[in-house]
Amino acid sequence: MAEARSIAMVNMGLAARRSGAVELFTSDQGLTIKITIPKPKMMARSLKRKYHVMRNTLLYSFFPLGILSVIAVVALFIAVVLGSDRSSWWRSGRPATIIWYAACAMPGFELLPLTVQLVGLATTAGLASCLAVMVVQRYVLRMLLNWTGWLYVPRGQKPWRVVAWSMAVKALTVSAKQALTFSLQGSLPRLPVPSLEATTRKYLESIEPLRDEGEMAEERERVEAFLANEGPTLQRYLWLKSLWAPNYVTDWWEKYVYLRGRSPLMINSNYYINDSSMYRPTSSPAARAxxxxxxxxxxxxxxxxxxxxxxxxxxxxxxxxxxxxxxFATTRVPGLEHDTLVHLEAGESRHIVVLYRGVFTALPVFYKGHLLDGYQIENQFTCLQEAVDAYIEEHGEPGTAGKIGALTAGNRTRWAEVREEYFSSGVNGRSLEVIERALFFVAMDPAKPANDTDMGRLNLTGRGYDRWFDKSITMVLYANGVMGVNCEHSWADALCPARMVEHAMTRHFNQKVFDENGSVIPRDGFTKRVPYQGTILPWDLPVAAQAAVEDAVLAASALIADVELQLYQHPWGKGRIKGCRLSPDAFVQMAMQLAYYRDQGELCLTYEASTTRLFRNGRTETVRTCSSAVKAFVEAMEDESVPASEVRAALQTAVDGHVLKFKDAMSGRGLDRHLFALYVVSVGRGIESEFLAQAISSEWRLSTSQQPQRQTDNWDPSTNPEHAQRVSSGGGFGPVADTAAYGVSYMLAGEHTIYFHVSSKVSCPLSSSTRFIKNIGRALDDVLALFDEDAQ
Structure with missing residues (x-):
């Protein structure tokens, strides 16, 4: 009993120590607990955070009414009730009577003065009325948002039902501009579960152009068996989950597609965002930082x-x-079987970690409770470089310790084993904790990327050891002032960090940020330089740990050597495509189908990402570009005997089908997430399904994604020539298969440019990013030529 009590006291002490309120010491004489009081700054910060949480909770509770509106309503109720006669409806009506008798059941209520009783009941009634408004608003808005018919209205048409629906939604979201970021989350509908018949029908249609008659007959038999046997049972489980879960697929998607993956994050999962193609505001990496x-x-x-x-x-x-x-402040922590996403709430992390010349430095971005501004951050980075240069001059190059980041680039299970063995405690454990608790990671790279392709390659992989691929965001600063971003994928899709990067790059477009020397111009009235706050993180690597790091460096180098990444800027953009009266995205997708056919002599299963953020916790859905209509268009395009008018008709049919599939994906009527969720249920319940196993194992040889542009109102490249010069080339990702596969990310940059990021495996003799880019460019021009006057 005494031993158990001592262990319990130790556990209490350790828990208290983590909270910063108690410190625990042990000695030969026994156990001593020292009580400490948190610093006033820490207490003030905690109180401030609690205030924000409480305020936001109140605002959520009564949205769309603001606090002032709630106070006004309550005051009105109090005034009316106190000013009304005892026999009035406000004092003797059925609602008032019910509230009165309910209050009388509370102990001590009848002892209060009558005026206090009336004020309390009027306040309760006022708050209840405001909450009722909130409930009605959310319920009605959710019902309206459940209808996605507006997506299917042809461009230029405005049926009365869509106009009426739009007016109703706008009336209920009119305060969204001033609302808190997450105020409308509760009003978003749940992702619907498609019917088994619709999903299997779309599946068969998507593979038909890629199978012969015998193979299609087998696929139809598998589908019929699925619908007759295990399908309805799996669908019922999925339907039940959809009743209580905010999104029936997202948690499984994050867990099984991302966190259970054991492949390296570098190339296979993480993606990158490039800097502007032409705009170079400064050559100083510290100033750009x-x-x-x-x-x-x-x-x-x-x-x-x-x-x-x-x-x-x-x-x-x-x-x-x-x-x-x-x-921010999110890290993917490796595990033996699955990884874990660790996120710190606001205020728990107040620093970034910078890697410069192989030295890791923790750099606080707050000073006396205030965020540093650009002028102060530049000064901190300048001091950091000087401090690290002096440290290396005194202690020598960091060697293997500077390449620890390679562990985050390799196999996840191996990284988890090394982490547990050498980085779970002591000096290494503390330094690793500082990195993983950082807001984000910054890599200062000595390279000087000269063009978009150089940027893309370096942003995707670096040298394999000079990035921290586990962090939600790794910002890269190059020696010539160029910047880039590498993002871990499990926590969010590219739309989310792309909006943040766009904000950071464009918020000062109408202001002068840098002086003639390329340094950040200090703000008026707030030009104080703060003391340098950086702390170099120490490492103590035994020989075995060094060997593990060097093995990871070699493995990362091999992965990098096997990737060919090329960027291509097409000389015309969506302005020309609009002249053809076709969807720009569908036009590009059709051109890529033609390009792949010319590249490989056949079509393939093609993945295009679509967002499902119209629904709560929505992420992505797959648009299967390849179809029988696409095949007919490609074959007609390659047959010189087919008249241009017939090719255009085939193209129109293929484009119309693709646009419809994209709208289905956005409205929750896609097929791949449904198939994935059914497969998860089948595995979890131990129900074998030949059809699902076959459908889920399909290989995407062409994986594509259109990048967003203009997610903020800070700039307008379509009307401002100066802004157009600052357009980024977007970002990209690695190839998703080892066969003749390509990863293609593209961005319709304004009216006059299309950027393509194309990746492939060097080890596959059938694929070549350089060749595929040429095929894309030729295909775009050939499809556009169909609409030339001569062709018509």
Whole structure:
């Protein structure tokens, strides 16, 4: 009993120590507990955070009514009740009577003066009325948002039902511009579960152009067996989950597609975002850090204070903002079987970690409770470089310790084993904890990327050891002032960090940020330089740990050597495509189908990402581009005997089908997430399904994604030539298969440019990013030529 009591006291002491309120010491004489009082700054910060949480909770509870509106309603109720006669409806009506008798059941209520009783009951009635308004608003808005018919209305048409629906939604979201970031989350509908018949029908249609008659007959038999046997049972489980879960697929998608993956994050999962193609505001990496990091911290503060504007479609329909919560202070921690996403709440992390010349430095971005501005951040980075240079001069190059980041680039299970063995305690454990608790990671790279392709390659992989691929965001600063971003994928999709990067890059477009020397211009009235706050993180690596790091470096180098990444800028953009009266995205997708056919001599299963953020906790859905209509268009395009008019007709049919599938994906009528969720249920319940096993194992040889542009109102490249010069080339990702596969990310940059990021495996002799880019360019020009006057 005494031993058990001592263990319990130790556990209590350790828990208290983590909270900062108690310190525990042991000695030969026994156990001593020393009580300490938190610092006033810590107490003030905690109280301030609790105030924000309480305020936001109140605002959520009564949205769309503001606090002042609630106070006004309550005051009105009190005034009317106190001013009314005892026989009036306000004092003797049925609602008043019910409230009165309910209050009388509370102990001590009848002892209060009558005036106090009336004020309390009037206040309760006023608050209840405000809450009723909130409930009605959310319920009605959710019902309206459940209808996605507006997506299917042809461009230029406005049926009366769509106009009426839009007016009703706008009336209920009119306050969204001033609302808290997550105020409308409770109003978003749940992702619907498609019917088995619709999903299996779409599946068969998607593979038909890629199978012969015998193979299609086998596929139909598997589908019929699935619908007759295990399908309905699996569907019922899925339907039950959809009743209580905010989203029936997202938690499984994050867990099984991302966190259980054992492949390296570098190339296979993480993606990158490039800097502007032409705009070079400064050649100083410290100055560029000051400007961009200030913008990133502004964005972080907007998320923390929930003042980040809700993204809306057509300024009317809200999108889910949930992914933004984990943008900063989030790390993917490796595990033996599955990884874990660890996120710190606002105020728990107040520093970044910078890697410069192989030395890791923790750099606070707050000073006396205030975020540093761009001028101060530049000064901190300048001091950091000087401090690290002096440290290396005194202690020598860091060697293997500077390459620890390679562990985050390799196999996840191996990283988990090394982490547990050498980085779970002591000096290494403390330094690793500082990195994983950072707001984000910054890599200062000595390279000087000369073009978009150089940027893309370095942003995707670096040297394999000079990034921290586990962090939600790794910002890269190059020696010539160029910047880039590498993002871990499990916490969010590219739309989310792309909006943040766009904000950081464009918020000062109409201001002069840098002086003639390329340094950040100090703010008027706030130009104080703060003392240097950086702390170099120490490491103590035994020989075995060094060997593990060096093995990871070699493995990362092999992965990098096997990737060919090329960027291509097409000389015309969506302005020319609009002249053809076709969807720009569908036009590009058709051109890529033609390009792949010319590249490989056949079509393939093609993945295009679509968002499902119209629904709560929505992430992505797959648009299967390849179809029988696409096959007919490609074959007609390659047959010189087919008249241009017939090719155009085939193209129109293929484009119309693709647009419809994209709208189905956005409205929750896609097929791949449904198939995935059914498969998870089948595995979890131990129900074998030949059809699902076959459908889930399909290989995507062409994986594509259109990148967003202009997610903020800070700039307008379509009307401002100076802004157009600052357009980023977007970002990209690695190939998703080892066969003749390509990863293609593209961005319709304004009216006059299309950027393509194409990746492939060097080890596959059948694929070549350089060749595929040429095929894309030729295909775009050939499809556009169909609409030339001569062709008509």
């Amino acid at each position: 000051g400007d961009i990091i200030e913008g990133m911290l502004e964005y972080m503060r907007m998320i923390d204070h929930e003042t980040l504007e809700i993204q809306m479609v057509n300024n009317t329909i809200p999108l889910c903002m949930e992914q933004s919560r984990r943008m």
